[in-house]
Amino acid sequence: MFEFIRTHQRLMQILLAVLILPSFVLFGNTDALRSIGKEAGIATVAGASITQGEFDQALREQLDRMRQMYGPQFDAKMLNTPEARQSILDELIARKAMAGEIAVKKLTISDATLQDNIAKMPGLVKDGRFDYDEYTRLLAQQGMTPAMFDQRLRQDMVLQQLLSPVQASAFVPKTVAERLSAINEQEREVQMLMLKPEEFATRVKVTDEMLKAYYEKNAAQFEIPEQISAEYVVLSNDVLAEQITVSDAEVQAYYESNKKSYTTEEQRRVSHILIGVGKEASAADKAKAKAKAADILAQVKKKPDDLAKLAKEYSDDPGSKEQGGDLEFLSRGNGLAPQFEEAAFKLKKDEISELVETEFGFHIIKVTAITPAGAKSLDDVKPQIMAEIKKQKAAKAYAEASDTFGNMLYEQADSLKPVAEKLKLKIQTVTGLTRNSKAGVPATVETNNSKFLKAIFSDDVVKKKHNTEAVEIAPNTRIAGRIIEYKAASKRPFEEVKAAIQAQVTATEAAALAEKEGIAKLAALKTADSTAGFTEAKVVSRLKNQDIPSLALVDLMRADTQKLPAFVGTHLGNAGYVIFRIGKVTAGTPDAARRASEAQQLTSMQSAQNLYSYIELLKQKAKVTVNKAAVTAPVTAAP
Numbered sequence: 001m002f003e004f005i006r007t008h009q010r011l012m013q014i015l016l017a018v019l020i021l022p023s024f025v026l027f028g029n030t031d032a033l034r035s036i037g038k039e040a041g042i043a044t045v046a047g048a049s050i051t052q053g054e055f056d057q058a059l060r061e062q063l064d065r066m067r068q069m070y071g072p073q074f075d076a077k078m079l080n081t082p083e084a085r086q087s088i089l090d091e092l093i094a095r096k097a098m099a100g101e102i103a104v105k106k107l108t109i110s111d112a113t114l115q116d117n118i119a120k121m122p123g124l125v126k127d128g129r130f131d132y133d134e135y136t137r138l139l140a141q142q143g144m145t146p147a148m149f150d151q152r153l154r155q156d157m158v159l160q161q162l163l164s165p166v167q168a169s170a171f172v173p174k175t176v177a178e179r180l181s182a183i184n185e186q187e188r189e190v191q192m193l194m195l196k197p198e199e200f201a202t203r204v205k206v207t208d209e210m211l212k213a214y215y216e217k218n219a220a221q222f223e224i225p226e227q228i229s230a231e232y233v234v235l236s237n238d239v240l241a242e243q244i245t246v247s248d249a250e251v252q253a254y255y256e257s258n259k260k261s262y263t264t265e266e267q268r269r270v271s272h273i274l275i276g277v278g279k280e281a282s283a284a285d286k287a288k289a290k291a292k293a294a295d296i297l298a299q300v301k302k303k304p305d306d307l308a309k310l311a312k313e314y315s316d317d318p319g320s321k322e323q324g325g326d327l328e329f330l331s332r333g334n335g336l337a338p339q340f341e342e343a344a345f346k347l348k349k350d351e352i353s354e355l356v357e358t359e360f361g362f363h364i365i366k367v368t369a370i371t372p373a374g375a376k377s378l379d380d381v382k383p384q385i386m387a388e389i390k391k392q393k394a395a396k397a398y399a400e401a402s403d404t405f406g407n408m409l410y411e412q413a414d415s416l417k418p419v420a421e422k423l424k425l426k427i428q429t430v431t432g433l434t435r436n437s438k439a440g441v442p443a444t445v446e447t448n449n450s451k452f453l454k455a456i457f458s459d460d461v462v463k464k465k466h467n468t469e470a471v472e473i474a475p476n477t478r479i480a481g482r483i484i485e486y487k488a489a490s491k492r493p494f495e496e497v498k499a500a501i502q503a504q505v506t507a508t509e510a511a512a513l514a515e516k517e518g519i520a521k522l523a524a525l526k527t528a529d530s531t532a533g534f535t536e537a538k539v540v541s542r543l544k545n546q547d548i549p550s551l552a553l554v555d556l557m558r559a560d561t562q563k564l565p566a567f568v569g570t571h572l573g574n575a576g577y578v579i580f581r582i583g584k585v586t587a588g589t590p591d592a593a594r595r596a597s598e599a600q601q602l603t604s605m606q607s608a609q610n611l612y613s614y615i616e617l618l619k620q621k622a623k624v625t626v627n628k629a630a631v632t633a634p635v636t637a638a639p
Contacts, residue, residue, distance in 0.1 A: 045096035046622035170607035185588030191534035197510035232481030269369035276316035293362035518577030
């Protein structure tokens with residue numbers, strides 16, 4: 001009644017699902033399916049085209065989602081790969097293939113089934129009847145009509161009709177699940193012998209020939225990328241706002257025009273007890289409810305502090321019952337029944353109302369706190385108003401200055417000074433800028449932008465030292481620059497990096513010696529057991545790896561233990577070589593809860609695999625053809 005989300009959880013879950021349903025939902029719009037043949041396609045699925053328009057729309061929606069996900073770090077280049085674009089096309093193909101299979105199988109959801117599903121949603125049945133008014137009101141709050149919700153729910157149900165049997169077919173035998181759990185639980189008592197590269201460093205002999213060979217073979221490591229020093233100017237709302245002055249008269253006028261924004265309405269914290277009466281209740285039932293409410297009212301008036309206890313015992317409002325009838329703070333016009341609102345705002349603090357009748361039944365109302373209406377003074381909000389006026393003026397100034405900015409950069413291409421003086425912009429400088437400047441590279445936030453970097457490293461700007469074009473790097477933010485100094489890509493001199501190379505070569509050679517020594521020692525241990533040099537024994541399993549490197553743990557846990565002690569070794573790259581001595585193997589301690597969880601995970605994985613295989617089968621059945629060239633065009637991100 002008063003708290004829809006709490007009392008209509010199932011409906012809210014479905015509403016949220018259909019409202020945030022991504023563009024790659026595997027079900028298409030039937031009108032669109034009928035019309036796609038009229039536009040040139042980039043793929044065909046069961047004779048139906050996927051148009052360039054559909055692909056572009058899906059691509060834009062994916063860009064929007066990624067922009068929201070990554071924020072300022074978003075870069076459209078994430079989708080400028082064949083793999084990313086193929087993934088988008090695969091989603092569209094799957095959608096068409098499944099829609100085609102639904103049509104072939106003639107899967108439908110009858111109106112009766114649909115309505116029955118809606119009618120059974122918890123929280124929408126009052127006095128044994130479906131509350132249609134409540135249903136439509138809740139839909140309206142989400143911007144939907146019953147017809148819109150019916151269509152979305154019908155699509156969801158028919159899709160489940162197609163997919164549910166496939167997902168439900170997943171089955172992992174109990175013996176398999178138990179065997180995998182037992183493998184995870186198995187424990188091995190091990191000792192470890194580590195051969196560290198630094199222990200072999202003194203045995204490494206490094207020659208100049210080895211160092212020079214490494215230098216030539218790994219030239220890319222020592223390359224200094226081309227760099228520039230540049231000057232640049234930024235035109236933005238914020239920059240223009242700094243140039244704007246606001247008079248006291250303007251502040252006063254704005255305050256008077258928007259006074260309501262700085263006023264808070266009176267709020268009241270209200271508790272109530274509801275004795276519900278259905279809309280179709282008989283006169284006798286209504287009289288009975290009123291008598292019950294009157295009896296409770298008498299108890300409340302006798303002991304006002306008992307209202308919360310009585311609300312938990314008698315109230316028919318599920319949204320506030322468990323809170324002792326508390327509805328928290330309310331203001332006028334927040335959707336309360338008119339009779340309820342009128343009564344609540346007439347009461348004094350801690351005063352109890354008489355019975356208040358609304359469409360829901362009879363209420364007993366108590367006001368527990370009052371926050372009076374108030375208004376912020378001009379002095380309190382003056383800084384806020386000045387900032388808002390500057391923002392508005394700056395937006396208008398930006399629209400006027402933007403064309404001037406772009407034109408002057410082109411017309412006077414040899415200098416940023418004219419446009420800076422004209423628009424009162426600050427000329428700034430940046431050094432050490434590369435084509436791929438990122439965080440940590442000496443670059444500003446504005447210049448560390450892929451579109452600006454592309455512009456300033458263009459041939460015309462590099463060779464002729466011209467201004468770049470005006471580059472939009474954010475909404476209402478444009479930047480332009482020109483190169484002051486250019487340094488071509490080069491290679492660090494050998495002598496400059498010789499010490500670093502020597503350290504690297506020494507480490508590599510030492511690791512190789514450690515591995516060679518380890519392999520020899522492992523062979524010897526397999527012939528004659530010894531614990532010399534090994535650590536104390538500890539118990540290891542796949543569930544508790546005791547900080548053993550993952551690469552070594554794999555070898556350790558799959559080592560043959562039919563004959564104990566068993567030995568296994570693993571090369572850890574520049575970290576050295578490790579040998580394990582396995583002295584004992586036990587089954588470990590079974591955990592029923594974990595085993596059940598692992599079995600469920602296996603079933604879920606099998607279900608996902610079944611679903612993937614089924615969709616792939618549908619795509620094969622649909623005889624998909626793809627125009628590869630149409631999927632490889634570069635992506636341009638909207639600003």
